[in-house]
Amino acid sequence: MLCDECKKNEATIHFTQILNNKVTKFHLCQECAKEKGILFPSLDEALFEGPHLALASLLAGLSDIGTPYALEEPKVARKCPNCKATYDDFRESGRLGCSECYRTFKKELLPLLRRLHGSVQHTGRVPLQKVKVGKKGKEVTELRRELQKAIEKEEYEKAAVIRDKIKELEKKE
Amino acid sequence: MQLQNMLKQKIGWLESKGNSPGITISSRVRLARNLNRIPFPQKASREEQEESFEKIKDACEQIAYFKGAPILNLQEFDRIDRQFLLERHLISYEHSQGDGLRGLVIGDKELLSLMINEEDHLRLQGIQPELELQQAWDILQQIDEEMNKKLDYAFSSEIGYLTACPTNTGTGMRASVLMHLPALVMNEEINKVLQALNKIGMVARGLYGEGTKVMGDLFQISNQVTLGPNEEGIIDNLGRVVKQVINYEIKGRKALFKESKEKVMDVVYRAYGVLVNARKISFAETMEFLSKVRLGIYFDLELDTKLDILNELTILTQPAHLQESVGKELAPSKRDFIRAEMIREKLKSGK
Numbered sequence: 001m002l003c004d005e006c007k008k009n010e011a012t013i014h015f016t017q018i019l020n021n022k023v024t025k026f027h028l029c030q031e032c033a034k035e036k037g038i039l040f041p042s043l044d045e046a047l048f049e050g051p052h053l054a055l056a057s058l059l060a061g062l063s064d065i066g067t068p069y070a071l072e073e074p075k076v077a078r079k080c081p082n083c084k085a086t087y088d089d090f091r092e093s094g095r096l097g098c099s100e101c102y103r104t105f106k107k108e109l110l111p112l113l114r115r116l117h118g119s120v121q122h123t124g125r126v127p128l129q130k131v132k133v134g135k136k137g138k139e140v141t142e143l144r145r146e147l148q149k150a151i152e153k154e155e156y157e158k159a160a161v162i163r164d165k166i167k168e169l170e171k172k173e
Numbered sequence: 174m175q176l177q178n179m180l181k182q183k184i185g186w187l188e189s190k191g192n193s194p195g196i197t198i199s200s201r202v203r204l205a206r207n208l209n210r211i212p213f214p215q216k217a218s219r220e221e222q223e224e225s226f227e228k229i230k231d232a233c234e235q236i237a238y239f240k241g242a243p244i245l246n247l248q249e250f251d252r253i254d255r256q257f258l259l260e261r262h263l264i265s266y267e268h269s270q271g272d273g274l275r276g277l278v279i280g281d282k283e284l285l286s287l288m289i290n291e292e293d294h295l296r297l298q299g300i301q302p303e304l305e306l307q308q309a310w311d312i313l314q315q316i317d318e319e320m321n322k323k324l325d326y327a328f329s330s331e332i333g334y335l336t337a338c339p340t341n342t343g344t345g346m347r348a349s350v351l352m353h354l355p356a357l358v359m360n361e362e363i364n365k366v367l368q369a370l371n372k373i374g375m376v377a378r379g380l381y382g383e384g385t386k387v388m389g390d391l392f393q394i395s396n397q398v399t400l401g402p403n404e405e406g407i408i409d410n411l412g413r414v415v416k417q418v419i420n421y422e423i424k425g426r427k428a429l430f431k432e433s434k435e436k437v438m439d440v441v442y443r444a445y446g447v448l449v450n451a452r453k454i455s456f457a458e459t460m461e462f463l464s465k466v467r468l469g470i471y472f473d474l475e476l477d478t479k480l481d482i483l484n485e486l487t488i489l490t491q492p493a494h495l496q497e498s499v500g501k502e503l504a505p506s507k508r509d510f511i512r513a514e515m516i517r518e519k520l521k522s523g524k
Contacts (some may be wrong), residue, residue, distance in 0.1 A: 117400035122329070122331065
């Protein structure tokens with residue numbers, strides 16, 4: 001099978017994308033997959049081809065804590081209602097005060113998380129039960145578990161339906 | 174000093190399976206978890222630290238895996254004991270130094286451990302010998318799930334597990350492999366490799382993790398990114414990168430041996446000569462020479478020792494280990510004599 005993109009090389013990467021209830025199957029060669037950012041860059045390329053990788057420039061210089069917080073940012077007056085920590089406390093120590101700080105300083109933290117990780121969407125494990133969350137939060141958490149299971153079983157159509165449900169619920173928040 | 178009896182315990186992750194030529198020493202996966210709404214340890218009051226400590230301790234006591242496992246309150250242990258735990262890779266440097274109510278739970282053969290009130294309320298760690306990231310992760314995720322049945326983890330459906338430092342947010346997962354890379358150090362390719370690792374979201378650290386020095390050509394290579402990819406993705410990706418680094422190291426070793434065999438042999442035999450004859454030796458020197466002898470074993474040079482013994486020496490010659498073994502605090506110069514004696518004996522008896 002030939003690559004969908006370049007129509008020249010043998011396709012070795014096969015995957016299914018589901019966007020807005022539409023299922024699209026892709027068959028790409030290594031080269032095109034890399035260009036589309038689907039493959040993780042390999043160490044060889046980072047060694048020999050220089051720093052053109054998007055992730056690379058993002059992470060270069062962020063090898064240890066310190067640098068990302070040194071940037072000039074406007075003063076944040078809010079205080080975490082749960083632990084009373086301020087954003088300045090975080091800037092000074094590099095540590096947040098409690099889990100609620102993520103809610104309090106969400107606006108400031110999201111760009112930082114994006115700089116650090118290149119993403120702000122968790123796709124990994126989900127806790128078993130969320131005891132103290134509201135009904136909606138619990139529903140979303142459960143749906144995310146189902147989503148994960150569906151993806152593991154490669155049931156992509158089912159996954160897409162679940163994902164859209166989650167989006168719907170989160171919009172209402 | 175109370176931990177002498179641990180010296181006799183077998184360290185599970187040092188039991189080499191003989192599958193690898195000694196380039197990867199151990200694989201580790203750790204998860205950072207916090208309790209919902211209770212302030213993170215650094216911000217917590219004494220009462221709040223007690224609350225998280227007790228909750229986690231109770232959870233451990235109810236889990237079959239930790240049945241009979243020692244639960245240590247680090248406040249009850251002196252400086253040497255804490256350093257001893259650091260040297261065994263059971264706790265982090267931060268955990269060995271910090272004050273406040275801190276704990277450690279040690280699983281069977283030290284393959285699994287749990288730090289309480291480190292930077293996060295809970296740090297679960299699984300270690301396996303050689304390159305066995307998947308196995309370390311398999312065990313760890315079971316324990317994580319068991320713990321989760323008893324504890325209310327801080328979590329956001331958007332950005333995942335919430336940690337004290339945003340560098341761990343998301344999966345809370347740091348996977349790492351301890352690698353021995355003497356050829357890349359000798360041929361000076363190592364800096365290029367380390368920079369390349371940085372570019373692809375990996376980082377290399379020293380022997381005892383974050384902020385510690387590289388000794389004996391040992392590097393800990395780990396993922397930086399914890400938010401975005403899922404756990405399996407992080408492990409697959411690290412495993413793949415480690416295999417690439419192994420290939421560079423092997424290539425480097427072959428080239429070294431081809432181009433400067435005499436020189437390499439000289440370096441190896443001199444190192445062995447020092448180890449079997451020295452009467453006084455520092456830990457840094459020990460690590461340097463052990464590294465060269467390891468390399469000699471790889472090249473099948475005639476050496477009266479084997480990898481297992483070198484691994485054991487790497488652990489036993491550490492400063493706090495030496496002091497535990499004699500049961501008292503020793504000045505560094507005195508330690509150097511005892512270290513040399515221990516090395517001579519081990520190399521003699523373990524042929």
